[in-house]
Amino acid sequence: MSHTKEVKLKLKLNALGHSYNDIYFFIIPLLLPLLREEFSINYVQSGLILTIHVALRSLFSLLFGYFGDQYDKRVIIASGFVFSSVFLGSLMWLKNFPTIITLLFLLAIGVSTYHPLATAMVRENSTIKDRGRYLSLFSAAGTAGIIVASLLFGIFVQRWGWKITCLLFSFPGYFLAYAYLKLKKDKKNHKTEAERKIKKGFIYLFFTSIGIRCLGHWAILSFLPIYATDYMGMKPETSAWIISVNFTGVFLGSLISSKISDKYQPIFFILSTTLISSCLLLSITFITHTLFLTLLIILLGFSEGIFFPAQNTWLTFVCPAHKQGKYFGIGLFAEGLSATIAPALYGWIADQIGLIWAYRLAVIPSFISFALFLILHFLENKQSMMEDSSILY
Numbered sequence: 001m002s003h004t005k006e007v008k009l010k011l012k013l014n015a016l017g018h019s020y021n022d023i024y025f026f027i028i029p030l031l032l033p034l035l036r037e038e039f040s041i042n043y044v045q046s047g048l049i050l051t052i053h054v055a056l057r058s059l060f061s062l063l064f065g066y067f068g069d070q071y072d073k074r075v076i077i078a079s080g081f082v083f084s085s086v087f088l089g090s091l092m093w094l095k096n097f098p099t100i101i102t103l104l105f106l107l108a109i110g111v112s113t114y115h116p117l118a119t120a121m122v123r124e125n126s127t128i129k130d131r132g133r134y135l136s137l138f139s140a141a142g143t144a145g146i147i148v149a150s151l152l153f154g155i156f157v158q159r160w161g162w163k164i165t166c167l168l169f170s171f172p173g174y175f176l177a178y179a180y181l182k183l184k185k186d187k188k189n190h191k192t193e194a195e196r197k198i199k200k201g202f203i204y205l206f207f208t209s210i211g212i213r214c215l216g217h218w219a220i221l222s223f224l225p226i227y228a229t230d231y232m233g234m235k236p237e238t239s240a241w242i243i244s245v246n247f248t249g250v251f252l253g254s255l256i257s258s259k260i261s262d263k264y265q266p267i268f269f270i271l272s273t274t275l276i277s278s279c280l281l282l283s284i285t286f287i288t289h290t291l292f293l294t295l296l297i298i299l300l301g302f303s304e305g306i307f308f309p310a311q312n313t314w315l316t317f318v319c320p321a322h323k324q325g326k327y328f329g330i331g332l333f334a335e336g337l338s339a340t341i342a343p344a345l346y347g348w349i350a351d352q353i354g355l356i357w358a359y360r361l362a363v364i365p366s367f368i369s370f371a372l373f374l375i376l377h378f379l380e381n382k383q384s385m386m387e388d389s390s391i392l393y
Contacts, residue, residue, distance in 0.1 A: 010125050010183060011134060014118050017077065017176050018138055019145025021114040023169060024084045026146055028053050028104055030153050030243065033225050034162050039097045043226075043355070047347025049101060050222050051340050056108040058336020065116035065329015073117040078177040080113025085173030092167040116328035123316045131316055132261030136309035140254030143247045143305065150243040203318060203327075205376050207334040210311065213274060213369035215338035217304070219346040219362040220281055221246070222339075224297075227355060232290055242297065249298035253305020261309055266317075267377050269310035273303045274373055278366040285360045338365075 032046050041049075068076055087107040094100050119138070126134040149169065156165040228234040228242040261269065280300045287293050311331070319327035342362070350358040 010121060011138075013176075013179055013183065014121055015138055015141035017081075017114065017118060017180070018142040019148075020172055020176055021081070021084075021111060021118075022142040022145045023149040024088065024107060024111045024173075025057075025115075025142075026149075026243065027088065027107070027166070027169075029222055029225055030150060031104075031162060031166075033229055034157065035097075035100075036226070043223075043347040043350040044344065045347075046226065047222075047343035047345070049104070050343030050347075052105055053108045054218070054336050054343070055340040056105055057112045058333045058340060060109050060112035061116050061332035061336065062329045064113045065120075065332070066326050068117040068120060068329075069326055073121060074180045074183050076113050077117055078180040080110045081173040081177040081180070082110070083107075084110030085170040085177075088173075089167045089170030092163045094163075112332075115332055116326075119312055119328045132266070132309060132313045133258045135312045135316075136254050136258035136261050139305065139309045139312075140251055140258065143251040143254055146247045147244045147251060150241060150247070154241050202376060202379055205372060205379075206314070207330060209369045209372040209376065210331060211334040211338040212365045212372065213338075214335040215342050216281065216362040216365035216369075217277070218335075218339035219342040220284075220300075220359060222343045223346070223350070223355060223358075227359075230355060232293060245294055246297050246301040249301025249303075250305035250308075251301075253302040253307075254309060255305075256302075257306045257309045261306075261313060266310040266314035267373070267380065269306050270314065271370065271373050271377060273307040273310070274366065274370045277303045277307070278363060278370060281363045281366055282360065285356050285363075 028050060032049070035041060035049075036046060064076055064080075084107055087103045087110060090103055091100055094103070119135070122134050122138050123131065153165060153169075156168060160168075224242050224246060232242070234242065257269070277300060280296055280303065284293065284296050284300070287296060312328070315327055315331060346358045346362055349361060
């Protein structure tokens with residue numbers, strides 16, 4: 001197989017793998033309304049389940065990001081698919097709630113292998129001119145998987161129940177593991193320097209901004225199926241469809257991003273989508289009409305679909321290629337650290353003063369994040385101007 005065909009095969013497999021890994025990634029929010037109904041758990045307990053799951057996923061994303069720079073990414077990703085499929089499929093035979101939750105927590109470890117390493121593989125198999133496009137399509141593929149999964153989840157659960165549905169969802173992971181092992185092993189990164197050098201403090205500010213942004217957004221997204229049942233009149237069996245509504249917007253945003261992301265600086269999209277998302281999050285808490293709520297949730301997803309590829313594209317330019325897995329792992333850890341806090345914190349707030357007020361308070365971190373990104377933009381510009389001045393003199 002020629003090098004060009006091998007590169008295209010890797011990019012296509014990464015897209016397919018992302019679409020399927022994100023099903024595992026988001027399985028708990030899909031299951032929460034059903035678990036809440038079957039086992040009578042409250043908002044706080046729901047939030048704690050999400051908190052522990054995200055904490056494990058974040059920690060192991062950091063570790064696997066580091067290991068991916070040292071060892072074969074294919075093997076690590078393939079192992080993640082196998083473990084995820086085993087743990088998800090095993091739910092079929094369990095009736096004890098603590099055991100079910102334990103397996104879902106272990107599932108987080110398998111899920112965490114994918115994002116830092118597969119994102120790094122996209123960078124390795126793309127050029128500067130088309131990197132934003134491929135990262136956007138990579139994001140769109142993951143979103144498409146969540147849309148299809150949440151739709152099928154609602155249909156399958158009504159027909160066969162959630163346990164058989166989890167078993168059915170586990171099967172394709174084994175085939176993806178085999179496909180990754182069949183790929184040719186990547187050569188060591190031939191580039192070792194970042195393509196745009198900036199101060200390390202700026203990167204830390206970026207990760208801090210990402211983490212704070214995620215604090216609010218994960219709170220909104222985690223409780224979206226519960227929000228649909230409590231405030232939009234959806235049944236628990238079909239509440240997963242609200243995820244499809246949101247991720248339809250994410251998918252469309254990612255497709256648009258693939259057309260425009262390489263024409264502008266990533267920081268422009270990071271700033272604009274963070275501000276727009278903040279306003280949309282606040283609007284959701286004041287709108288009561290179901291049709292308008294649905295539209296706002298789609299627009300929120302659209303904004304996120306542009307933001308995430310821009311975030312990853314920015315990182316690819318400022319991190320050394322031989323440490324890219326580590327940097328993507330740190331990024332996921334920063335997101336996960338806040339996402340670990342968010343479900344339990346906002347679940348507790350929802351139990352105290354209601355989910356609507358919990359949602360309104362979740363908007364605050366999003367506005368703070370916008371301010372930090374704006375500071376980062378000014379600092380970057382200042383450094384660039386100083387470098388240009390030193391060259392002239």
